Amino acid sequence: MSHLWPFFYALLGLIVDTVHCLDNGLARTPPMGWMSWQRFRCQIDCQFYPEDCISEKLIIRTADRLVSDGWRDVGYRYVIIDDCWQSKLRDRVTEEITADAQRFPNGIEKMGEYIHSKGLLFGIYLDYGTLTCEGYPGSMDYLELDANSLAKWQVDYVKVDGCYSPQERMPGGFEDFGKYLNKTGRPIVYSCSYPAYIDWRSNASVIDWEQLKRNCNLWRILFDVQDSWSSVLSIIEVYKKFGSVLNPIAGPGHWNDPDMLILGNFGLSRDQQRVQMGMWCMLAAPLLISADLDRMDSFSENLLKNPYLLAINQDSGGHQARFIGEQHGVQLWIRELKQEPQGWSIAFVYPVDGGGPIHLPITLKDMGVKNTEPFEDEDVYYSLTDVFDGSVFGKVKLDEKFFVHINPTGIVMFRIHKETMDYYMDFYIL
Secondary structure (H helix, E strand, C coil), X not given: CHHHHHHHXXXXXXXXXHHHHHCCCCCCCCCXXXXXXXXXXXXXXXXXXXXXCCCHHHHHHXXXXXXXXXXXXXXXXXXXXXXXXXXXXXXXXXXXCCECCCCCCCHHHHHHHHHHHCCCEEEEEEEXXXXXXXXXXXXXCCHHHHHHHHHHCCCCEEEEECCCCCHHHHHHHHHHHHHHHHHHCCCCEEEECHHHHCCCCCCHHHCCHHHHHHHCCEEECCCXXXXXXXXXXXXXXXXXXXXXXXXXXXXXXXXXXXXXXXXXXXXXXXXXXXXXXXXXXXXXXXXXXXXXXXXXXXXXXXXXXXXXXXHHHCCCCCCCCEEEEEECCEEEEEEEECCCCCEEEEXXXXXXXXXXXXXXXXXXXXXXXXXXXXXXXXXXXXXXXXXXXXXXXXXXXXXXXXXXXXXXXXXXXXXXXXXXXXXXXXXXXX
8 A cells, every 4th residue: 555655645736736727816807997008008208298198197086086986895806917017128137027107107016015005906907028019128038027027016816818820839838827827826826818819710629618717717719899880790700609618628727718898988888888798798707997087987987887787797696697699689698697586687789880779679588588497487487687778677477578679789678587476567678
């Protein structure tokens, strides 16, 4: 028997190492916060754009606004600085990445301390390649050094991009960086961008999805979102087409990332903003606002803080919505909710840009809702709550037809709760 002990200890070590790699205990629900890129890009001209340049001033005013306007209290806690915070060269002595001294005069570590003092979490951007996408120092030959820097700066979240790096090195390189993060002992949410650089939509097998799931808390699956309806819709279409690939890998600790929320900017109508927010919540996506919070209008702010939508997004089951099919050009989606037994959320998306609203006859059975209890369906009713205003839309049986009224480029979305009752209400969306 004694000759088996070396094998036993080796196996135990492998198991421990694998568990450590699989799950750092973070991002059990989709991360929520603010990210600089989509709205502020790589604006570094602080003379002509003093309010919009990537700088200590921008990050401080954003952190302050997250607290004073109640964003933090509803869950938006991460403050993530994207590309262009760095100096153009590494430190000549330590080889560490450093912050641009003019735009971040107190340094990146002090920036993190300020964010933490507000009860917020600190996120930052790196790139696995030789350079970042905007030409700042990359991390390819400095993975362990940069991981240690993140820990020293008390970073809570890192987005690692994939510019200027060969595709064949990305999966292994991103895995190596994750190991270095683990080695620091600092709990850091790890966002990997490399699937966005690989044409997996032509051949899904080119990515080892289980490896990705083991090593990253979230991953960008696509190109950058733009401030336009066509961009938002194209992302939803990918989830619609590739659900069989994306749904199985989403869940607590590991999320598909469709990119930032662009509500509160310039390119979306109110209906289109509802679509992005509603579908990102249905898809269990990270909710990372990229907008100027000082100039956020009340409609966008209320939508981003909507408690019904946030409860769906943050549901502990972590189930990603499934595309059911289309009827009369309307996309049908359903998401199972764990925190409410026999509960679901359903969404009707009408992507047509033009014309008038559509009136769609539908049943819950058409939407994929099922009664899993062994007793009869006859007296079982389902209550539908409109998640955009909190009103009770009505109560209906599984096979009872009701009508939804959906605007062009709009969405109708309900939270469904099963209840047994002895009455029935006919209803319509007016």
